[in-house]
Amino acid sequence: MIFSAGDSFHESFIVTEDVYNGFIRVFGDKNPLHTDAQFAIDKGFEGKVMHGNILSGFLSYFVGECLPSKDVIIHAQEIKFPNPVYMNDRLEFEAVIGEISEAVEVAIIKFKFRNTLGKIVGKGEIQIGML
């Protein structure tokens, strides 16, 4: 196994207009919470709320591109979105290796995304396997 329990990784991501537009173009989710600022404000948010699953895209990038091996596959993931993300928010991402099952070469990675105010906007865990 290429990891040890407790190993940590850090990345920064920005939800740019390009990312936001790309997500809508590819997946077609134009719910007004994400596309109509006044609608979102009326619902109590500060502006258009970015799609939570944009963070899932960052997770995919992290697993596929940032780990010390490319021989990895995501088996499962859980993610919660405790606070909203807005356009151009810079997100600090931290991932920590949790449990490791050496016998089946599986690791559980716990992660958090924080915005610049330090608020957690995404958290959960990913189970990855080695190919």
Place this chain on the structure above:
Amino acid sequence: MERIELLKSINNVFIDVLDNEDIQLTEKTSANDVEDWDSLNHIQLIVAIEKKFKIRFKSDEIRSWQNVGEMMDSIETKL
């Protein structure tokens, strides 16, 4: 833990992981007998069983199992 209790606990893990309430394991049950007990779900089952019993298996140990009873033998040595 009594052998029958262990089997019941493992059965519950299988029900949860494979999302199939109808699973009724016996010690002779093998992967061929359980729908969806494929290679990916096998990994999920191992991870769930390790978590449930707070144990760790070795890869050669897992490969040697022919049925649920042999899995139980391994678990019992670690409890």
